Amino acid sequence: MSDSTSQTVSRDNLFGLAAEFKDTPGIYHAAEKTRKAGYRWFDCNVPFPVHGLDRVMGVKMTILPILVFFGGLTGLIAACILQIFTNSLEIDFWALVPVVGYQFDVSGKPLLGPAAFVPVAFEMTVLFSALTAVFGTFFLNKLPMFCHPVLKHPELSRATDDRFYLVIEAKDPKFSSDEVEAFLQTLEPESVIALEK
Amino acid sequence: MKVAEVKNDHIRLSGVAAKMGPILAIVGVAFLGLSAALGSGEGWTTFWKSYLVGWMVGLGLCLGALFFVLLQHLTRSGWSITVRRLAEGIAKNLTWMWMLFVPILILVLKGDGAVLYQWGDTNLMEHDHMLHAKAGYLSPTFWSIRAIFYLVVWATIGKLYFKWSTAQDQDGDVKWTHKMQKWAPICMILFALTQSYAAIDWMMTLQPKWFSTMFAVYFWASCMCGFFALMILLARFMQSTGHLQKSISVEHYHDLGKWLFGIGVVFWAYIAFSQYMLIWYANLPVETNWYMARQLGGWGAISLLLLFGHFVLPFVLLITRWTKRWRSPLPIISAWLLLMFCVDIYWLVMPVVPEEAIVNAGSYNELANNITASEIGYGFSVLNFTCLIGMVALVLGGTLLNLRKCNLVATADPRLDEALHFENA
Numbered sequence: 101m102s103d104s105t106s107q108t109v110s111r112d113n114l115f116g117l118a119a120e121f122k123d124t125p126g127i128y129h130a131a132e133k134t135r136k137a138g139y140r141w142f143d144c145n146v147p148f149p150v151h152g153l154d155r156v157m158g159v160k161m162t163i164l165p166i167l168v169f170f171g172g173l174t175g176l177i178a179a180c181i182l183q184i185f186t187n188s189l190e191i192d193f194w195a196l197v198p199v200v201g202y203q204f205d206v207s208g209k210p211l212l213g214p215a216a217f218v219p220v221a222f223e224m225t226v227l228f229s230a231l232t233a234v235f236g237t238f239f240l241n242k243l244p245m246f247c248h249p250v251l252k253h254p255e256l257s258r259a260t261d262d263r264f265y266l267v268i269e270a271k272d273p274k275f276s277s278d279e280v281e282a283f284l285q286t287l288e289p290e291s292v293i294a295l296e297k
Numbered sequence: 298m299k300v301a302e303v304k305n306d307h308i309r310l311s312g313v314a315a316k317m318g319p320i321l322a323i324v325g326v327a328f329l330g331l332s333a334a335l336g337s338g339e340g341w342t343t344f345w346k347s348y349l350v351g352w353m354v355g356l357g358l359c360l361g362a363l364f365f366v367l368l369q370h371l372t373r374s375g376w377s378i379t380v381r382r383l384a385e386g387i388a389k390n391l392t393w394m395w396m397l398f399v400p401i402l403i404l405v406l407k408g409d410g411a412v413l414y415q416w417g418d419t420n421l422m423e424h425d426h427m428l429h430a431k432a433g434y435l436s437p438t439f440w441s442i443r444a445i446f447y448l449v450v451w452a453t454i455g456k457l458y459f460k461w462s463t464a465q466d467q468d469g470d471v472k473w474t475h476k477m478q479k480w481a482p483i484c485m486i487l488f489a490l491t492q493s494y495a496a497i498d499w500m501m502t503l504q505p506k507w508f509s510t511m512f513a514v515y516f517w518a519s520c521m522c523g524f525f526a527l528m529i530l531l532a533r534f535m536q537s538t539g540h541l542q543k544s545i546s547v548e549h550y551h552d553l554g555k556w557l558f559g560i561g562v563v564f565w566a567y568i569a570f571s572q573y574m575l576i577w578y579a580n581l582p583v584e585t586n587w588y589m590a591r592q593l594g595g596w597g598a599i600s601l602l603l604l605f606g607h608f609v610l611p612f613v614l615l616i617t618r619w620t621k622r623w624r625s626p627l628p629i630i631s632a633w634l635l636l637m638f639c640v641d642i643y644w645l646v647m648p649v650v651p652e653e654a655i656v657n658a659g660s661y662n663e664l665a666n667n668i669t670a671s672e673i674g675y676g677f678s679v680l681n682f683t684c685l686i687g688m689v690a691l692v693l694g695g696t697l698l699n700l701r702k703c704n705l706v707a708t709a710d711p712r713l714d715e716a717l718h719f720e721n722a
Contacts, residue, residue, distance in 0.1 A: 151718065151720055152720070161618075165617075165618070169616070207578075207580065208580070209578075215570075215573065215574050215577045215578070216574075216578070218570060218574065219574070
């Protein structure tokens with residue numbers, strides 16, 4: 101197969117192979133078959149969200165909610181400790197360092213007034229959850245990444261308009277350019293495009 | 298599933314579900330009759346307070362449904378079309394529910410309102426300076442005129458939205474959707490005002506000197522909790538009796554579960570705490586005694602039950618995605634929250650503020666140690682249960698009767714396709 105698409109790019113410089121589809125059923129069934137064929141490092145570039153595509157691609161549920169939950173829990177505990185410590189603490193560290201909190205009497209309220217602690221605890225929970233959500237998203241999506249390798253290719257620019265592309269990346273353990281190309285051809289795409297790194 | 302296939306998805310009430318409507322209605326009437334018969338033995342104040350608890354619970358469920366229906370049109374929501382008819386069925390109960398308020402209305406207009414509302418005592422209203430200033434607003438006539446206005450507004454909106462929506466089933470004309478959307482904003486404003494003032498007039502004035510600007514929102518959040526819990530249970534009931542097998546999917550339960558979690562649990566707790574904290578912080582006797590009654594004696598345990606049973610436990614249970622999507626946990630949690638909604642209303646209505654006992658006590662501890670259960674209105678009566686069961690049975694029976702002669706899904710709604718295919722990301 102000397103004239104195959106994959107040969108247009110040298111083996112070391114190959115990012116992956118893209119198959120072009122012109123409608124959603126095309127990309128949907130292609131993604132399903134690609135996963136069933138055992139490929140793991142592949143992605144779909146589509147102009148709008150295609151319902152059910154994540155499922156047939158075998159994309160797992162993100163772990164972000166779990167991170168956010170523990171982020172929020174950290175904020176909650178931190179806020180409680182902070183307030184208890186600063187309001188009413190009175191201890192000696194090894195009988196050497198006396199530590200006393202700001203024991204202010206505010207309109208006769210008890211030093212350990214749980215109702216007064218709730219707003220701060222709530223806000224800290226929200227703050228820590230939000231920060232975990234933002235930075236967790238960055239981390240899980242490998243951001244900041246200024247340009248995904250696929251987007252460098254003008255051939256794939258119609259992924260923002262009216263075409264659907266399935267890209268199998270070269271780092272897939274099953275990747276072999278000839279086999280992948282033959283496989284992509286069985287999906288009946290409009291064309292197969294080799295992508296440089 | 299395609300829109301054309303919805304017609305074959307058992308969208309007509311049949312079997313057990315069709316038979317249960319009249320049975321529940323008869324059970325409801327019987328229980329209310331039994332309550333009235335027991336009233337003289339248990340004391341009329343207990344009867345009227347229990348009746349008010351039942352009425353507010355039943356009304357709250359229907360008002361929640363009315364809000365939900367209006368909101369779907371206001372936001373042009375597509376996801377909810379397959380469950381909206383069930384909510385319309387609940388909301389349509391408002392066309393006859395006014396009848397259940399007539400006894401309270403007669404009681405107040407007859408001049409015997411003092412049995413239930415302190416402000417019904419004309420002698421007290423004249424001689425207490427603070428109450429005297431409120432006498433205009435709390436006069437039986439003005440109070441009754443307002444009540445009739447709320448009931449008429451709700452009955453009209455509930456009837457019209459059911460009528461328009463079912464009319465669309467017949468002719469499939471999109472003009473009905475436009476009509477419902479056009480009237481949604483004005484109806485929503487009317488709903489917000491009437492629901493708020495009803496909460497103030499019928500529950501907040503039980504303690505006429507007390508006031509809280511949060512109270513109306515609190516009642517709304519409670520209603521939403523009860524309604525979404527009922528909605529999930531009703532959808533499950535419909536599916537387990539063979540209806541709507543494919544029209545209602547796990548995605549709809551997931552969204553209803555999100556509503557239940559967001560408004561019924563988290564927002565409710567947010568509002569409840571906002572009300573509590575400001576009163577705790579300002580520490581004004583006229584405000585704090587409302588909470589004092591709710592932390593003395595047995596009421597303290599009920600307050601903690603609400604904190605943990607209505608917020609902490611459901612919060613932990615509903616926060617994850619899978620409890621909202623799995624078949625069994627969501628209805629179980631919903632049933633629990635429906636119960637908590639009833640406890641919540643009970644907790645709002647029942648406690649009595651022992652003003653004289655508070656004034657006479659030297660310290661809080663002295664008061665807490667010497668107060669008796671009857672002074673703070675604590676103690677369960679069989680009437681608490683018979684009134685509540687009667688009202689809830691009437692609302693459920695009425696809902697099934699409302700849905701008897703129409704499709705269980707708005708089959709001609711232009712957004713039905715969206716509702717059948719949407720997925721939670």
